[in-house]
Amino acid sequence: MSHSRRPRVLVIMGGRSGEHEISCATAAGILRALDRDRWDVLPVGITRDGRWVRVPDDPSLLEFVDGHGQSVPEDGSGVVLVPGTCRLLELPSSTDEGAATTVRDLGEIDVVLPLLHGPYGEDGTIQGLFEMADVRYVGCGVTSSAVSMDKHLTKTVLAAAGIDVGRWELLTARQWEVDPAECTRRVEALGYPVFVKPCRAGSSIGISKVDGPEQLAAAVKEAANNDPRIIVEAATCGREIECGVLAGIGGAAPTTANLGEIVVPEGEFYDYQLKYFDTEGVSLECPADVDPHVAQRIRETAVRAFEALECEGLARVDFFHDPTTGSVCVNEVNTLPGFTPFSMYPRMWASVGLEYAALLDHLLTEALERPLGLR
Incomplete structure (x- = not known):
C-alpha cells in the first residue's frame, strides 16, 4: 500500500443467503460512518444469484424503509477481483458491440470489509476467496468462520474446550x-x-x-x-446476555466490552420479526445489570470461546445466565454480528467509549496489520 494515499476499502454487501436485506442495512450504517478522510471506500454488492456489481455510495438505497429491506440492484455493472493482484475490474453492464472497450480498472484494494451475513459470506466461503487472492479482510478466517457458522460444530468445539454449551x-x-x-x-x-x-x-x-x-x-x-x-x-432458563469481543491490534490480546442483555416479552423468543420489525416490546439493555463476579466470568468465557474457535477481528458471544443457579452457558458465537448503529455489538463498545466510526477504524486497522497466508 502506498503511504501517499488513503487505504482502499472494498465494502461488500448483499449475498446469496436469506440475510441479504440485513446485509444491505448493515452496509448502509457503515457507509455513513466510515471516515472518508481516512479511508477510500468502494461499495460492491453481491446479487441474490451471486453476481458482483457496482453499488452507488448512497446508504439511503440500502437501509430498511417502512419495514421493508432493500436489495442489491440486479442491473449494476459487473465487478471482478483479479487474484494475486488485489485489483478490481468493472465490466460493461451490456453486451453491446464494442462494450469490451468499456472495461475499467478500479485499482487495487488494500482491505475488504465483508458485510455478508449467513451462508456464502459468513461461513468461510468468501474468506477462502480472499485468502487465495492474497487480499486482507476484516474478521475471522476460513476455518473459524466455517466452524462458528455451524451451530453444531461450534458447540462441539467449545464443549471440547470445557465450555458449557447446553444440550x-x-x-x-x-x-x-x-x-x-x-x-x-x-x-x-x-x-x-x-x-x-x-x-x-x-x-x-x-x-x-x-x-x-x-x-x-x-x-x-x-x-x-x-x-x-x-x-x-x-431450552435453557435464564437471561440472554451478550458479550462483544474485539481482537487487539498488532497481536495484542482480545478485549471485551460491557455486557448487553436482550429482554423480550414474556413467553416469546428473539425471532426475526422481533429483531427487525416488532421491536417496540424488545429492550436492549447495555450495560446489562449483572453481578460483577458473574460479568467477569462471562467476559473470560467469551475470550476463551473466541480463542478456542481461533476467531480474528471480532465476534459476539451469546450466553444464557440463570441467576438462581449461577450457571453461564454459551448459546452461539457470531463472527459477523449485526452492525447497524443500533445493533447490540456496536452499542456494547460505545458504552465503553469506542464509538461506531472508531470501532470501524479499529477493525480495518487490525485487518491491515494482520499477516497474509497461514497464521
Whole structure:
C-alpha cells in the first residue's frame, strides 16, 4: 500500500443467503460512518444469484424503509477481483458491440470489509476467496468462520474446550425423512420445550420453539427450508446476555466490552420479526445489570470461546445466565454480528467509549496489520 494515499476499502454487501436485506442495512450504517478522510471506500454488492456489481455510495438505497429491506440492484455493472493482484475490474453492464472497450480498472484494494451475513459470506466461503487472492479482510478466517457458522460444530468445539454449551441434538433432513420416529425419540430425550434451528443461518431465520411432539415435524420442515443440517437445542432458563469481543491490534490480546442483555416479552423468543420489525416490546439493555463476579466470568468465557474457535477481528458471544443457579452457558458465537448503529455489538463498545466510526477504524486497522497466508 502506498503511504501517499488513503487505504482502499472494498465494502461488500448483499449475498446469496436469506440475510441479504440485513446485509444491505448493515452496509448502509457503515457507509455513513466510515471516515472518508481516512479511508477510500468502494461499495460492491453481491446479487441474490451471486453476481458482483457496482453499488452507488448512497446508504439511503440500502437501509430498511417502512419495514421493508432493500436489495442489491440486479442491473449494476459487473465487478471482478483479479487474484494475486488485489485489483478490481468493472465490466460493461451490456453486451453491446464494442462494450469490451468499456472495461475499467478500479485499482487495487488494500482491505475488504465483508458485510455478508449467513451462508456464502459468513461461513468461510468468501474468506477462502480472499485468502487465495492474497487480499486482507476484516474478521475471522476460513476455518473459524466455517466452524462458528455451524451451530453444531461450534458447540462441539467449545464443549471440547470445557465450555458449557447446553444440550443439543443434530438432525439432518435425510435422517428425518428416513426415520422420523428415531429423530423424535432423540429430541424428546432433551425434554420439551426445544428450539429447532437451521445449523447455518443467522438473524433467527427458520427458528421455531416447539412445546410438544405435535409441533416437531413443522419445525423441522421450516428449519430444513433454510439448511439440511438442523440443530435442536434444549431450552435453557435464564437471561440472554451478550458479550462483544474485539481482537487487539498488532497481536495484542482480545478485549471485551460491557455486557448487553436482550429482554423480550414474556413467553416469546428473539425471532426475526422481533429483531427487525416488532421491536417496540424488545429492550436492549447495555450495560446489562449483572453481578460483577458473574460479568467477569462471562467476559473470560467469551475470550476463551473466541480463542478456542481461533476467531480474528471480532465476534459476539451469546450466553444464557440463570441467576438462581449461577450457571453461564454459551448459546452461539457470531463472527459477523449485526452492525447497524443500533445493533447490540456496536452499542456494547460505545458504552465503553469506542464509538461506531472508531470501532470501524479499529477493525480495518487490525485487518491491515494482520499477516497474509497461514497464521
